[in-house]
Amino acid sequence: MTEQNHSEQDHYGLIARFAGPEALVAATLSAREAGYRRLEAHAPFPxxxxxxxxxxxxxxxxxxALSLGATAAAAAFFLQWYTAVIDYPFVVGGKPLNSWPAFLPVTFQVGIFSTVMAATITMLAKDRLPHYYHPIFNCDDFARASADGFFLSVRGGDPAEVEDFLRAQGAENVRELML
Incomplete structure (x- = not known):
């Protein structure tokens, strides 16, 4: 493996720091218009x-989340109904076998729990989390992203070309991210 191939394989992308939120939004819009698709923006506030x-x-x-929660609630209601009416019919206090109000608390709790779990698991899966390592953490400036830093990272493309583009958009500094 040559030195050129090794450095291309280790290259992740570039990260640029901008002066403020307006500059970050403008640079992001320009990058989209220029054809860059693998963008990530980082700011200390929305x-x-x-x-x-x-x-x-x-x-x-x-x-x-709604569909899985509703399905779980329906399954919980059906299980209670089947158990009380079909599988083990037992009259308690003269109530009818299909006493559906008694089934509602468990149905509600199972529905809420399933909805929350479905939303959480779906969010983690679609966001590809947990993500224990990201090359952006190697950038010394990136620690400022939670205080006063506005960053745009661009993956792919020719590093020299992307760096020139980011500097033309008003980037204060541009750094290469390595794997």
Whole structure:
């Protein structure tokens, strides 16, 4: 393996620091227009317009959570009904066998628990978490992302070309990220 191939394999992308949220959003929009698709933006607070600039899309987590929660609640209700009416019919205090109000607390709790678990597991899976290591953590400046730093990382492309592009967008500094 040559030195050139080794450095290309270790190259992850570039990270650029910008002066403020407006510059970050403008650079992100410009990068999208220039054809860069593998972008990540990092800011210490929510920046209006940044999600749209990154072309954020819903991941369907609410729909998945609702459907799994409703299915689990229906299964819990059915299991209670089947047990009380079909499998082990036992009259308690003169109540009818199908005393559905008695089934509601368990049905509700199973439904809520299943919805929360489905939402959590789906979110972790779709966000590819937990992610124990990321090359961005090797950048010394990145510690400022939670205080006053506005960063845009770009994966792929020719490093020299991407660096020139980021500097043209007003990046304060640009660093290469290595695996």
């Amino acid at each position: 920046v209006p317009g940044l999600a749209e600039a990154l072309t954020f899309r819903e991941r369907g987590i609410p729909l998945i």
